[in-house]
Amino acid sequence: MANDITITKEETAKGGRYAAVVSGHEAEMTFSRVNPELIIVDHTGVPDELRGQGVGQALALHAVEDARAGGWKIIPLCPFMRAQSLRHKDWADVVQQN
Secondary structure (H helix, E strand, O other): OOOOOOEEEEEOOOEEEEEEEEOOEEEEEEEEEEEOOEEEEEEEEOOHHHOOOOHHHHHHHHHHHHHHHHOOEEEEOOHHHHHHHHHOHHHOOOEOOO
């Protein structure tokens, strides 16, 4: 797993993304904001150079922690985020399975 992954957040009124740069390569998780209480995670992209290092998992966990801190829920439309949320039953407080 990549150590010390720094994740940044870019957000507009309609959505945004979480981004992680590791060894010069960028991974991202994008989302759309439905309303102040709900986002849809619609894409996770991790370049081949970062696969298997836990970067996607770190992005997913960051989104969950951000939702908890911000008081909103996540709909995991992205297949990766959906798979992660099914593995992590402890995320059920903020992840809505559709």
